[in-house]
Amino acid sequence: SAVISQKPSRDICQRGTSLTIQCQVDSQVTMMFWYRQQPGQSLTLIATANQGSEATYESGFVIDKFPISRPNLTFSTLTVSNMSPEDSSIYLCSVLIASDEQYFGPGTRLTVT
């Protein structure tokens, strides 16, 4: 497996502002993903972070709201833009190890007031 860290671990933000979440891995990985987990709910894939190119977004998620960067094979950021209370969730990055095993970061708990 790999050691995956996220910053910040939690934050409380005002509506209308933006927050950038960082995901760092201790080894190079081919694929990184961003998920959202709303309170008491399951995990939903937001997008695949592609190294050196634009992220691939799932249905219901758009780049203007969730811009993603992946400048290298160990780091990615997710920005939650123009936040509203409905964006209050846990945001998790995951990385692909071996051919298909995904391992998750510790998550960022976001509260929007």
Add this chain to the structure above:
Amino acid sequence: GENVEQHPSTLSVQEGDSAVIKCTYSDSASNYFPWYKQELGKRPQLIIDIRSNVGEKKDQRIAVTLNKTAKHFSLHITETQPEDSAVYFCAASMGGATNKLIFGTGTLLAVQP
């Protein structure tokens, strides 16, 4: 669209009993089926997975079975212990890509000492 149904949503067992969680998927092209355990406030942890060319896989007290014809897969935990208490999520790969996952709704397992 693609979805994964998971049952039951809650499960309470006595310590030492077995627990079974069942999932059904809709995409016939799914070929990778991981299970995650999420303790309160923690990240999801991969506990076991199965690929479509295998019908059953065991790892100590946990086992997973797959019926591709019926599009069912199940998690079996034997000799449950209080530390098995957590939310369990099944997932299935989207289409032919094993690295994109769609998650079930989760099962809260409570093991009573």
